[in-house]
Amino acid sequence: MVFTQFGEIIQLMSFRKEKMRGQAHIVFKEVSSASNALRALQGFPFYGKPMRIQYAREDSDVISRAKGTFVEKRQKSTKIAKKPYEKPAKNGKSAAEPTQKEPQETDGPGLPNNILFCSNIPEGTEPEQIQTIFSQFPGLREVRWMPNTKDFAFIEYESEDLSEPARQALDNFRITPTQQITVKFASK
Incomplete structure (x- = not known):
């Protein structure tokens, strides 16, 4: 196997579901082995396609069990929870409807556009690293840094359709074994 040369696996x-086809999750015994494999094999042609490799967003079950931090994950329910029937209130609205507008959530990815906002960039990260990470996705125009700061950057793609896959894949991406970057759509 291509990855065994970098350390103990x-x-x-690997998965057969249509959504996961062509993807594999490889768990190395050592983080350094994973880092070496990532650096050496990024873009390596495999069955005619370049490999896109990234760190996992969280520890695998095998690793978390070994560390003693394993927490059982809840299975997704296949049935949608049904709400009990609610009697309409006298004013014609449902009793469950709030009378005041609830505040909108601001932690989401933002409104889709072609510019991404990358934050939580660790100190000491070279601009070339960010450029390399985002250039894995087609359509990258430029990476812009604000003067006098290196903890966030704006990443511009040619279109909204090209920025979305990068945002989905790189939000909470582990740029180091202990730090994750945050990638959202930039506010316009």
Whole structure:
């Protein structure tokens, strides 16, 4: 196997579901082995396509069990929870409807556009690293840094359709073994 040259592999997972086809999760015993494999094999042609490799967003079950931090994950329910029937109030509105407008959530990815906002960039990260990470996705125009700060950047793609896959894949991406970057759509 291509990855065994970089270190001991604890677990290898590949999937048959249509959504996951062409993807594999490889768990190395050492983080350094994973880092070496990522650097050496990024873009390496595999069955005629370049590999896109990234760190997992969270520890695998095997690793978290070994660390003693494993928490059982809840299975997704296949049935949608049904709400009990609610009697309409006298004013014609449902009793469950709030009378005041609820505040909108601001933690979401933002309104889709072609510019991404990347934050939580660790100190000491070189601009070339961010450029390399985002250039894995087609349509990258430029990476803009604000003067006198290196903890966030604006990443511009040619279109909204090209920025969305990068945002989805790189939001909460582990840029170091202990730090994750945050990627949202930039406010316009």
